[in-house]
Amino acid sequence: MRPEDFGWTPPPPDPDQPRQIRRILRLFRPYRGRLALVGLLVAASSLVSVATPFLLKEILDTAIPEGRTGLLSLLALGMILSAVVTSVFGVLQTLISTTVGQRVMHDLRTAVYGRLQRMSLAFFTRTRTGEVQSRIANDIGGMQATVTSTATSLVSNLTSVVATIVAMLALDWRLTVVSLALLPLFVWISRRVGRERKKIATQRQKQMAAMAATVTESLSVSGILLGRTMGRGDSLTRNFATESERLIDLEVRTNMAGRWRMSVIGIVMAAMPAVIYWAAGLALHFGGPAISLGTLVAFVSLQQGLFRPTVSLLSTGVQIQTSLALFQRIFEYLDLPVDIEEPAEPVRLDTVKGEVRFENVQFRYDAEGAAAEPARAPVLDAVDLTVPAGGSLAVVGPTGSGKSTLSHLVPRLYDVTGGRVTLDGVDVRDLDFDTLARAIGVVSQETYLFHASVADNLRFAKPDATDAELHEAARAAQIHDHIASLPDGYDTVVGERGHRFSGGEKQRLAIARTILRDPPVLILDEATSALDTRTEHAVQRAVDALSANRTSITIAHRLSTVRSADEIVVLDSGRIAERGPHEALMKENGRYAALVRRDARIEPPRGTG
Secondary structure, three states, X not given: OOHHXXXXXXXXXXXXXXXXXXXXXXXXXXXXXXXXXXXXXXXXHHHHHHHHHHHHHHHHHHHOOOOOHHHHHHHXXXXXXXXXXXXXXXXXXXXHHHHHHHHHHHHHHHHHHHHHHHOOHHHHHOOOHHHHHHHHHHHHHHOHHHHHXXXXXXXXXXXXXXXXXXXXXXXXXXXXXXXXXXXXXXXXXXXXXXXXXXXXXXHHHHHHHHHHHHHHHHOOHHHHHHHHHOOOHHHHHHHHHHHHHHHHHHHHHHHHOOHHHHXXXXXXXXXXXXXXXXXXXXXXHOOOOOOOHHHHHHHHHHHHHHHHHHHHHHHHHHHHHHHHHHHXXXXXXXXXXXXXXXXXXXEOOOOOOOOEEEEEEEEOEOOOOOEOOOOOOOOEEEEEEEEOOOOEEEEEOOOOXXXXXXXXXXXXXXXXXXXXXXXXXXEHHHEOHHHHHHHEEEEEXXXXXXXXXXXXXXXXXXXXXXXXXXXXXXXXXXXXXXXXXXXXXXXXXXXXXXXXXXXXXXXXXXXXXXXXXXXXXXXXXXXXXXXXXXXXXXXXXXXXXXXXXXXXXXXXXOHHHOOOOOEEEEEEOOEEEEEEOHHHHHHHOOHHHHHXXXXXXXXXXXXXX
16 A cells, blocks of 8 residues: 555546536436425424524523523423424435435436447447446445435535524624634535545446456356366456455545545534634633623534534535546446437338348448448458248358358347348338347357246246247257256256256257247357257257248358258358359359368267257
């Protein structure tokens, strides 16, 4: 820890801060009625609490010296009622403000999650999962105190300060001037401390996001398997310890930033009663106006009452400055440009026949994986293909030839950078998202299953599916008998990413899920490439059942799975090198025939069924 870490250098003012504050205030706009009620409760509570010193003054100056017990009883009762009313109002305003704050946090979480759901595949290929989770959990969670209590605290303390200062002026304006002389300095110091903490808070949240990403990647089932089999458990622990050490440093700096300066403010505010007594005594000694005992005690009571809300206001200002860093990170996600948008007036197809066309399709990636402008080399170039409704197309070629990219263009995981892709003659960019989701089913090599039951995973495709429909889909996918043999049957929890099932079983579950969805267009992206021969045959039977009477586009590395396709296309560097049925391509003895001969020489990989 360096000594300068606890020092302070005034940061430059943020020119964008006023706009950001206005944006934060807009988050509370839907709840302005409740906030107005909180304001009324706060104002009433502040006025009632300020009355107590005046009651105390009357007790000391009138009721007790004159022996008026009736008046004394009424004044004492008034002080008790003041405490009761203030407490009741405080509970009510806390309930309402906390509810409003939690609703705002809910709105933020939902807005961020909804924004991320609209992002293209490119965003997730270049962003760590832990970073995304940290924005939703840590950043929004870190704002809880701000959004649930800051607004109420701000209004409550501000009202209390104003009411108390007015009351102090009514008692004695000279003592009020003495009490408030240093207040502008305190405000200036607190604003500087807030800016300093905001800067550190930004670094802290980034470090927390890095830790979350490390945990997500290394403590997943796949991460544990990799770490154990590579003997890197100790190394991963050391790396995590290093990340945690950095967080310790930032947490200490966050808590210590401006701590001494804020402590000085507290000391000065606590010492003010002594200053008031000293000033009153000097004034009396040098012939100034006499101040009654009741006035002096009431004034000191008000001054002490001013201490708590003033310090709280200064602390709230620091907290707001710190929270601006969290809001800024959330707004960064809310402001992410959406690459793939639904058109303003989308076309909806009630019935989809399933004809798919690629018309002079071009596609390029930018440096971060998103669709790019024409400056970069094309991944796909001048691709013209037609897959008639109910027909089958197989796309083969060497690694990096653009096979999977071609399949991603149909469901709009990416958008073309040239040409167009059509479904039943309609550009997929003109279709509504619901039509695309209903029309196109995708089964990829990397099967994803939720940590839930088999039934829940299948019903993700069709939430209202009956048990009979689940069983029928599972039978078609050649997986029903295995599920039925499990102790919990369809209630069996599949585990993290489905690791309780083998590769072939997960693929068949994914196929059953797609069968349940019943899409007219099917995309099979290397669906059997990672399986052994026996498992491949079982999965292929399920694929054949799924492909029947549907338009199918198969991306294949293992060519034995595509021989029956109506048309086979060989891609090379994003261009169509050959096309035709299996027999015709074999007779040409070109690239496809060479791939088939190479495939025949390679022993099929061994896996688990």
